Amino acid sequence: MPNIPENLRYAASHEWVSEEDGIYTIGITDFAQDSLGDLVFINLPQVGDDVEAGEAFCDVESVKAVSDVFSPVTGTVVEVNEELIDAPELVNEDPYGAWFIRVGDVTETEELLDAAAYAEVCENEE
């Protein structure tokens, strides 16, 4: 069973979101990192880039394949986790600590799932 913390919200495309004072922190879930396998490269956006709910903002490469990461919110990137550039394996080790981006000026959010609803999504995909 993948780890799905109760205190976060989730997109069905396997991103997690936490919100504090209008800033949304976004990463990928334990289920996502496990499905992708060992990550070796993350192509992150830059501070100031606009992201759109439901659109890809980043791609991640595992040894085997490339996958898009989708933004659950529309807004502007205010911070990028630069640590991941040289150490993409942090996402495998600690998916809920290794956040990708922080987004501000959020005008729209996708319909987000709570932990129980997201667990069902994962179960159906296994």
Add this chain to the structure above:
Amino acid sequence: MDRKTPLYDVHVAEGGKIVPFAGWLLPVQYPTGIIAEHEAVRTAVGMFDVSHMGEFLFTGPTALDSLNHIITNDYSAMPAGKVRYGVLCTEDGGCIDDLIVYKFADDKWFVVVNASNRIKDFAHMSENVLAGTHIEDISDTLAEIALQGPRAKDVLAKLCDADQLPAKYYTCVRHVIVAGIDCLVSQTGYTGEFGYELYCTADKGPELWWALREAGREFGLIPCGLGARDTLRLEASMPLYGHEMDETVSPLETGLDFGVRLDKDEFIGRDALIAAGEPKRCRVGLEVTGRGILREHQDVYRNGELIGHTTSGTFAPHLKKAIAMALVGVENAAVGTEVEVDVRGRRIPAVVVPMPFYKHA
């Protein structure tokens, strides 16, 4: 409907992530992950289920002549117990498959082909063997396990008489008793590392797997999936059918000259290969100098001009670099040539480097 190898239940028990591959259900990786599996083979020892491979037996008084007729290499001056690479060509000089041939006796040979081409190869061979050669597809009767890595011999030495093991690269010994099981053992593999491949009857496959697994524990042996098999062969610059070669690519273009004996009197495809002359394109190794990972089927540019495409690409776990192989015009093949590769709209700088990317000590 995808088929299960004799070791399918073993993979499930080992926690393998099962995927369809070439018509078979096989593990792409185990819980350890591709990088750890790759490193186990480079620094200790790893084991793979390769029972999906196709195996044919050639028997009869003209078996040798048949092999020399349908395969590009020369099998004439070959002692029993030797193994030799070769390519099956079309009349046009394209690659139907690549394979390895084991000599058991003058009138008995064992041929191992790619799983994805097994049906096609057998049809082609059946059509073209000479009178006096009988060929049989015995793939379904066999299990095959590859034991690869610097500690591979230490593992086997616990389970058999180590003096019986094939002492040289590309040789084989029949009827080696490993953990009580009758095996064909060859010093071969597809990882660029020292190692063996073991064949036994299908029903004995799981027993052989668990015996190796137990004996290997003290040497760091772990099971490895298709993912690591691909990164290992790519890091060692070994071509893969459907990537570096297919029926539209000649074995000379993809750099398999060592297995193509144009000085033989005749073989299927020889005339076309000679008529084509010096290849105009060739296989090169690329190393990314910018940031990103290259994959297959990406366009390669030099000074803005399209010069070819990648055939395989990955992050090489042992070298810790993004590498690829590409087919490019021969004028762009010099080591040090700077190119760019189109990765989903981004141009990633790369440079032509010598192959193999990795060579074991």
